[in-house]
Amino acid sequence: MAGDPKNYLHLARPLAPAPIATQSSAVTAPVTVTLHPQALFSILDHASRRPADQDRVIGTLLGTRSEDGTEVSISNCYAVPHTETAEQVEVDMDYQKRMLELHLRAAPKEVLVGWYATSGDLNTFSALIQNFYGQQGEGTWPHPAVHLTVGTKAGQDIEANTYISAPIGVTAERAADSCLFIPVPHEIKYDDASKSGLELIAGARDREDRSQFLQTDVEMLERAVEQVLEMLERVSNYVSDVLDEEREPSTALGQFLLNTLSLAPKVNPEDIEKDFNNHIQDVLLVSYLSNTIRTQIDLSNRLVTAALTMGPGDGAAATAGEGGEGKGQREGGGGGRGGRGGRGGRSGQAGRDQGRREEQ
Amino acid sequence: MATDPKIADSPIREIQVEALVVMRIIKHSTTSFPTPATGCLVGMDIGSQLQITNSFPFPASNPENQQTNSNPADPYHQSDQAALSLAAPRAKSSATYAGEMIKYLREVNVDAQGVGWYMSCSMGNFVSQAFVENQAFYQRGSEEKTVALVFDVSRSSQGSLNLKAYRLSPNFMAALKDNKFSTESIQKSKLRYQDIFIELPITIHNSHLLTSFLHQMPAAPPQKSALDFPASLAELHHDPNIATNPLAPNLESLDLSIDPFLEKTTDLMLESIEQHTTEQNNASYYQRSLAREQTKIKQWQEKRKAENVLRGQQKQPLLPEDEWQKLFKLPVEPSRLELMLVGRQVEQYARQVDGFNAVVSGKMFGVRGNLLPGEIA
Secondary structure (H helix, E strand, O other), X not given: OOOOHHHOOOOOOOOOOOOOXXXXXXXXXXXXXXXXXXXXXXXXXXXXXXXXXXXXXXXXXXXEEOOOOOEEEEEEEEXXXXXXXXXXXXXXXXXXXXXXXXXXXXXXXXXXXXXXEOOOOOOHHHHHHHHHHHOOOOOOOOXXXXXXXXXXXXXXXXXXXXXXXXXXXXOOOHHHHOXXXXXXXXXXXXXXXXXXXXXXXXXXXXXXXXEEEOOOHHHHHHHHHHHHHHHHHHHHXXXXXXXOOOOOOOHHHXXXXXXXXXXOOOOOHHHHHHHHHHHHHHHHHHHHHHHHHXXXXXXXXXXXXXXXXXXXXXXXXXXOOOHHXXXXXXXXXXXXXXXXXXXXXXXXHHHHHHHHHHHO | OOOOOOHHHOXXXXXXXXXXXXXXXXXXXXXXXXXXXXXXXEEEEEOOEEEEEEEEEOOOOOHHHHHHHOOOOOOOOOOOHHHHHHHHHHOHHHHHHHHHHHHHHHHOOOOOEEEEEEXXXXXXXXXXXXXXXXXXXXXXXXXXXXXXEEEEHHHHOOOXXXXXXXXXXXXXXXXXXXXXXXXXXXXXXXXXXXHOEEEEOEEEEOOHHHHHHHHHOOXXXXXXXXXXXXXXXXXXXXXXXXXXXXXXXXXXXXXXXOXXXXXXXXXXXXXXXXXXXXXXXXXXXXXXXXXXXXXXXXXXXXXXXXXXXXXXXOOOOOOOOOOHHHHOOOOOOOOOHHHHHHHHHHHHHHHXXXXXXXXXXXXXXXXXXXXXXXXXX
């Protein structure tokens, strides 16, 4: 999977201008491909859902291109049903068009950049499909269509390769199903946001049922601390072995360790105490405040419903006899401030004061 | 928590999410941050477990398109981008979009049952009218076993994935059906803001192919059992065998950053408090105007009675005393739903702060113990 990007040789065949079907100057300049893990996971999922009689499945790749077309980033993909026999291959083109439209509605920036297949071999059918994707009109013309193959045979390594194509062929009739696939370097980029998700997903890989509960922050912290402790343990064992002359010293490692340990700051104990106390107080204060607010709102919500058991309900038909007493009770019951009018007014005032103080 | 509605009340007890869905939600939410991102979930329900196997985002069109294309009489016409994407899960256009997507996905053997929707939020501010309406729309629909997944973008970037699953409790759904949240109905149903949501536990599940991929992802294990020592410091940094590997332990959770979190939380709390006071003011305004109307009605009634007495003495026909119902209009009581939602939101913030507190105190004591060795905290 890790193609060493330094060792790529880019071969581009010179294009004969006229007799070949694509009259244009399709670009065969070098292209680097960045693959987003989401697309890769989606391809793997599709491969595991393929119909039983098919060996490989194909789909479309969506993504973005840089301005000059040399960098392509693949960020999404979807599957396209196709059937393949020994003699011919059929791809559902309407499906591909319609899905492309639907996807473009949700994410207008992600355009068609190529296609993928879940087996590593390249054959005539691949060439046919590649030409279809690279054509004018609905394809990626004038940019080359990127072809991504992901080997998904059980038991073997999952290998991804990316190619662009150049036309090749002896005669004009054979040009449509012949293609020279030029490998291009690719890289799987994991951005920061995916890291936390990846960590959890990777945590499930060693378990029997391949599943993992979502963990709370405290549990993640515990795991991280344990990992650091383990690493420190290994390093300190190595250093003590070197001091006892049981293992070979290495100047580079020693230098690296020295650089790292010198990063520990040299500080004044009083400053540390002060900062520490300040921060602890901040955190505790916010925690206390938020719990107080929660309690207060809970209380006010309960008063709304509880207070009304004392007076007649709202909007009750006015009975002439009740007069002033009824009025007092309704005013007290309203606003959720409390049972009797006077007490209700005061506790309401206290609530408003609290709110105002916090806003200041 | 002891006060939360029991999970046993709901037909679904737990959620299983495929790794693919997690990655897709993360990517969609982070690319459209700070606007909330919404999308549809598909999967299957097996007994009391709901499995989510794929997802796709809802299109939330730009305000410019919206003005030219959609009909302003459409009840879901929104002009603000954030409100647009929040309204998307229950909009008619999204329903047709989702139906079409699901139809096409079925052809490639993806599960074709819609099982809910997801949205992204920041620092836990997802409790709102729109959220409740979306989930009610799904729970009222043809399939009742649906769930809302909420992904918190800001908290996940600080180390651990923050994904929660919610359903509306049956009590709340019953109250929402009448859409009457006046004080009497709340009193009768004893609905509290803690009762609105049921939170469900989530597990992440990987397929076999994915598991083999994960095992293979760090570069192939080195051929020798013990690596040679690097010859120089520069080589140490560039050696591919020990270069950073995406599955290396994510030590960002050990970062100590206190103030930004506290500031944001207090800002959000203030907003909630302001909403709360607005609602309270509305309620008390209503009470006052109701009381005024009542006094006016009473006065009119007394006048009528006096007149009737006079007329009785003069042997004239009596005027009806019920006319006050036609002459005076009682003000409408404002709904208490917002108050309850604000309460729930505040509770969410308070829980977050408590969780943060636990983690941060541990880290701070650790740092302090390191920098001041020998002192026992």
